[in-house]
Amino acid sequence: STAEEVVGKPGKFEIRIQVGPNETRHVVYGDAVQSVELPRGDQSGMWGVPFTLSEEGALTFQRIAKEVGATRNPKAHEVSMYLDKDEIFSAPLAPELASALDKAPMRSLVAEVGAGDAGSRKAKELYIHLREGALPVNVKIIGSGQVDAALGSQFKFQVALAGILAILAVGLLVFYRYRERRIVLPIVCTSFSEVILMLGVWSAAGWQLDLASIAGIIMVIGTGVDHLFIITDELLHGERVTERNEQEAKGVLLTGKIYLARLSRAFYIILGAAATTIAAMIPLLWMGFGALMGFALITIIGVLIGVGIARPAYGRIIGYILGEVA
Incomplete structure (x- = not known):
């Protein structure tokens, strides 16, 4: 019953942008995430999770980022990701991305989480959360079974x-x-x-x-x-x-x-x-x-x-x- 409850309830993924000291604004839900790629590290050792937004999601992300001022002052407006209201990622827009968003919507994004072994571990966890939150449809349980464990x-x-x-x-x-x-x-x-x-x-x-x-x-x-x-x-x-x-x-x-x-x-x-x-x-x-x-x-x-x-x-x-x- 516990497994059915967990599996049958898909996670609610949400991206929000900070607009004040203790205030955030909703941007998109998980259905705007079209695909999630495997975590990868760059030459500097920084780990990140690439993901792609839908065309509508990218337009919404650009519009709200410009409205709240995240493209002009990214450090004051961090982008946060939530899964079932639990924060799983938070970081400001990279300067290059902020400059690009000020001119056009960007569909391909990378959520960078850190370097080294800790960064690799966080990237793997974020990858799982993104994949779980990007489910295009609700889960429907059509059957269940049990396999006894053996020594x-x-x-x-x-x-x-x-x-x-x-x-x-x-x-x-x-x-x-x-x-x-x-x-x-x-x-x-x-x-x-x-x-x-x-x-x-x-x-x-x-x-x-x-x-x-x-x-x-x-x-x-x-x-x-x-x-x-x-x-x-x-x-x-x-x-x-x-x-x-x-x-x-x-x-x-x-x-x-x-x-x-x-x-x-x-x-x-x-x-x-x-x-x-x-x-x-x-x-x-x-x-x-x-x-x-x-x-x-x-x-x-x-x-x-x-x-x-x-x-x-x-x-x-x-x-x-x-x-x-x-």
Whole structure:
């Protein structure tokens, strides 16, 4: 209930200009802030948070700054920012900005907070407040859930155990289906490599790995194993059909042309299935939010990695195992 109360009540952001010793004048609210950039430091070590006002907000800011005299005497008219009536920033206009505002409205502004580590910390806090106060619409809670916390060591053990059991289950299923030990290891290793690649992309992008993203990874693994089965079935099925009997087929090498023809048929099916999966995820990625976007995004990434890297690699590996002649 506390989380819902905090999340469901967006902060009220306001910019005011000092007009007297204990008096300020309202300038704009948070809806006038169009965008907020990451904090950055200049060559002198001064940290600031760049933000952009809307055209109407910039005109209002210039008009009021001129009316109260902030463009002529900026030190006597500090600009203050408030979030839920709590002051989060206060500083006079820079002389260059005051001179520019006296002539034309300025949309791109920078709130400088200080230098060094303290300035960096304040800039990060101000960035969060600006982003929170610049929400264009009110927040509406459409659902809530709860995930119980788990002890770190116990959770890691459970994840490792689940991964090992999953690999064993896939390996046993592959061996039961094909009765061929040489095929088990390539399929298991290919599936495992896909997970590593997906997690690598996710980590490099700095995205949050939540339960929905993990569900997307599991789904990609399932469809990936299906695709590997399709490739293996095409190669083995074609070999048994073209030979007179299975005993003779075991000793026959796949020629390059036959191998490529069968692999092409398999990839024709796989590409169709991959395109269908991506097409199904695009609406979630475009119109979704939160967990749904993470689920759709990692699914699309996994499918692209599988079709572009894992499937061709497995096709080459299984070709050599079955005796393909390049």
